[in-house]
Amino acid sequence: MKGIFLILGCVLCFSCSTKYNYIDTGTAVGYYDGTMLEYFRHDTWHNWDSIAKVIDRCSPELKSLFESTDANITFFGPKNISFEKFFFWAEHEGSDVTNYNKNYYRSIDEFPRDFCDQIVKTHLYTGGKVMRDDVPRLERDEEGVADGGGMVLPMMYGNKIWIWSLRNAFAGVEETADVELRAAAVEEDGKTITNNLGTIATTNLENQSGVVHALGDQYFLGQLFELE
Template identity: 35%
Template structure:
């Protein structure tokens, strides 16, 4: 437990975020030559705990595009810091201590069938006190849970609708709004949208 706490503090100190909450995927053009499973292997800084969860859950085939009905997937991916924070809250010292069924649920809640690019998500607007606001799109995860995703385009030099485009996710179960930090990481069998470091696993 103490080791995980130290790691979490160090990651918090060195994972500085820009104004736009961008997570560096390490890809110059957003394209990774390989499966999503290969991509998780390629960036240990962000994805090694995610990869261990996938493997503990026995979901390697899903992330390799080998599961019927999920040959192409979109993964709203929780990164290492999100997973470590949840482990500390739950009292786990290592991913091997987490029940396989729990690992499976946690991962499947972040997966939807098909490829959904950032620009495929309609613009939306939150409504105070409501889980689902205006516009956007409702997704059903591979676990059967639902969440609402909407896009928002910021201004640039006070000019509307020309700035960067962001994605926001709201869980129907927890009513938590989650920022997407990096979008449209393309792999051979799908696309990854990296969730913000401030996200805690289990909120989706």
């Protein structure tokens, strides 16, 4: 297993903890007294306009989960910036960055329903609410290399996400900083990393439908799926 997690060791060194895109929302944000779709539509920070529009274009059965008051779903939400970066490639064909937008969609209005379903399902866990404090710590070997821990969640689409918690040092004192979540896309074996999803920007955004964990600004829409 050690070899499987070598790439993660590099990721952890590179993506040091920062307050720039992390907000501890365990108690600060609290509970939104409405459905998840209502939360996305009425967010005053304007982070969720895009995913709300995608959900509105999904199949009725899938959309209903986000309108439910008892679905208990866990959603790893891509923010508006992830969609903006996705549309970047429609304007910059031939760019030397990885192109996830291979159909060169220029707006959500161009997304077919099947693609909207795919986007949502690859970010959606229907096995219950997973809160930040439910996620086990990352495990390391005696050399400090990541060697397991966390938990692997099967998404509704069939892909898998590995999430783990960390609590770094603050002012030189170990295990005193904020607890944060990080995530990676993994293969069917639940171990081999295919894409690092980075630090979860905001956790525990509870609502009547379940809980949202906001993916960070570094996340690229398309890291969890391939265009069909």
